[in-house]
Amino acid sequence: MSGELVGIGLGPGDPELLTLKAVRLLGEIPVVATIASDRAEPVAARIAEPHLAADVERLAFRAPMHADAGTRAAFYDEVATVIGEKLASGRRVGVPCLGDPLFYGSFIQLLERLAPRHPCSVVPGVTAPHAASAVLRLPLARARESVLVLPATLPDERLARGLATADTAVLVKLGRHLPRIRRLLAKAAPDFAAWIASGVGTPEERLAPLDRWQEPVAPYMSLLILRRAMAAG
Amino acid sequence: MSGELVGIGLGPGDPELLTLKAVRLLGEIPVVATIASDRAEPVAARIAEPHLAADVERLAFRAPMHADAGTRAAFYDEVATVIGEKLASGRRVGVPCLGDPLFYGSFIQLLERLAPRHPCSVVPGVTAPHAASAVLRLPLARARESVLVLPATLPDERLARGLATADTAVLVKLGRHLPRIRRLLAKAAPDFAAWIASGVGTPEERLAPLDRWQEPVAPYMSLLILRRAMAAG
Structure with a gap:
């Protein structure tokens, strides 16, 4: 049975603007994958970190934000493959996202690739x-x-x-x-x-x-x- | 010294979509004022309730949402007067709002009336x-x-x-x-x-x-x- 992909909105950057639901899920989920630009500090990972379970498995990806569309698509294909393997093995994978996952979020790239084969859910966030x-x-x-x-x-x-x-x-x-x-x-x-x-x-x-x-x-x-x-x- | 007016976004209705900041402020603030339509259940009051301090002072207003513009304006004038007296006596007043206080919220009516004379702040919420x-x-x-x-x-x-x-x-x-x-x-x-x-x-x-x-x-x-x-x- 497949695990679930969960996009978790973290809010705009203030650690106090996380929702109770985001905090609960960050503490429950066994695998957490973060995606940051290759040219900027990984802010989402930093905000999520204090809430993660002690034995969480971390996957940290750096996206080539300034590369051409083909390179970026190949990057998200690769990330979706890695996460898809975790899901296929029955593990739940959380993706913490600044703001709201479905509002200009790179999580949309993962949702489009993984939703056809795996259960997915989203926790909205303050934008x-x-x-x-x-x-x-x-x-x-x-x-x-x-x-x-x-x-x-x-x-x-x-x-x-x-x-x-x-x-x-x-x-x-x-x-x-x-x-x-x-x-x-x-x-x-x-x-x-x-x-x-x-x-x-x-x-x-x-x-x-x-x-x-x-x-x-x-x-x-x-x-x-x-x-x-x-x-x- | 004046107390502060604080608009507190509660999110869209799911009690787990409150932010940590909203929860903290609801528990700290000595006076909480809620405004509900006179024709609907007071949802914001219900969501805020479990987080309020034991000795909180509650002000519950019912707005004539379907009245003419003049009647509605007079209602908000009256609410602002009551809250303004609390602020003038140095007390901090929180106004829990469904969604985000500044996104189609009646809190805007209070902000416009009270901001010229009192410090005001806003906690954004998931909409x-x-x-x-x-x-x-x-x-x-x-x-x-x-x-x-x-x-x-x-x-x-x-x-x-x-x-x-x-x-x-x-x-x-x-x-x-x-x-x-x-x-x-x-x-x-x-x-x-x-x-x-x-x-x-x-x-x-x-x-x-x-x-x-x-x-x-x-x-x-x-x-x-x-x-x-x-x-x-």
């Missing part, structure tokens, strides 16, 4: 947009408002079209796209107030109105919250 | 769209996708314009708007796959593809997740 909204005390959505989340990696035309329809917009994966986004906002969204939030809930947390953010770029794990000025009242 | 996505094992957003959250209470034209730009759309506050939404989707979004999720994480949880949901309407706390078919691959 960075909600954490940033909380720290800024800035509502994401009032009663009849809409919220749009967009990756800053999309082309200008797609971003401008989205901004035209939303009361609140959140641009994730900001990083090196910031200079282009600044130009786009000046042109396509002059009526939005903008705040940048980086590393929310971590020791590296930084928050600022966009016009006071001096650096030309932002860390990769940054986001921009845009609220239409007329929506604020 | 219903993420909980539904987890139970359905349906990604909300893959790498370069956008997610749009829209209240089903908006007029057709606003909904159709939003649906035209998003890869995933989540319609919240579905309830009695379901018949109109069905007609709109058939016309404006035939390429979307649709799932309805109601009471996620509660004993009343129900999930179904929209075309297998037989009833004409849905409970108020229901949502619809729409994923563009071409985005699924």
Whole structure:
């Protein structure tokens, strides 16, 4: 009988924003697999660590995030093969994920590869947009408002079209796209107030109105919250 | 010295989806105020209850959710006055909120009234769209996708314009708007796959593809997740 694959949302980075369910599962699950970028600190593994069982088996993978699509796909094929063998032997495998596993998470790559042959479940988590909204005390959505989340990696035309329809917009994966986004906002969204939030809930947390953010770029794990000025009242 | 107003996200309804931070604060805070609709069970109060300190002071308000805007505003003025007096006397007041306090939460009404004169903070929570996505094992957003959250209470034209730009759309506050939404989707979004999720994480949880949901309407706390078919691959 197959073991179960469990994606476990850890929340945005603050160790206190784990859910009770995430904590319980991290302590129960016999095999824990973490995936981190090959260019960044393995944050999910660090947050999960204090909650793991003493005799847990750890699998730590480093993803070639900046490689071409084919290389990345081959990497996830390989990870799915290794995890699939554990599942086939009847073991339950947990995958701790920053934020929510199904919200821009690499866990989706594993789910798509393993769900056809193994039972899978997901524990949702608090995401960075909600954490940033909380720290800024800035509502994401009032009663009849809409919220749009967009990756800053999309082309200008797609971003401008989205901004035209939303009361609140959140641009994730900001990083090196910031200079282009600044130009786009000046042109396509002059009526939005903008705040940048980086590393929310971590020791590296930084928050600022966009016009006071001096650096030309932002860390990769940054986001921009845009609220239409007329929506604020 | 003023006490602090603390909005505490409880997550979507599953008592295990509280964060460690929410649990800690619920146990520490001397005054807890809950706001429930006058026509529904006070769910937030029920979820918070097991975590409250033995000597906590409880304030329970019932909001006239279906009254006109003026009556609702007067209600929140009154609640803010009562809570403001506690804050002015130096006491910390926690407001447990289903989901996330700043995501369609009535806490926003209190924040807007009390933040000018009192310190305020917010603990973010897991929201219903993420909980539904987890139970359905349906990604909300893959790498370069956008997610749009829209209240089903908006007029057709606003909904159709939003649906035209998003890869995933989540319609919240579905309830009695379901018949109109069905007609709109058939016309404006035939390429979307649709799932309805109601009471996620509660004993009343129900999930179904929209075309297998037989009833004409849905409970108020229901949502619809729409994923563009071409985005699924």
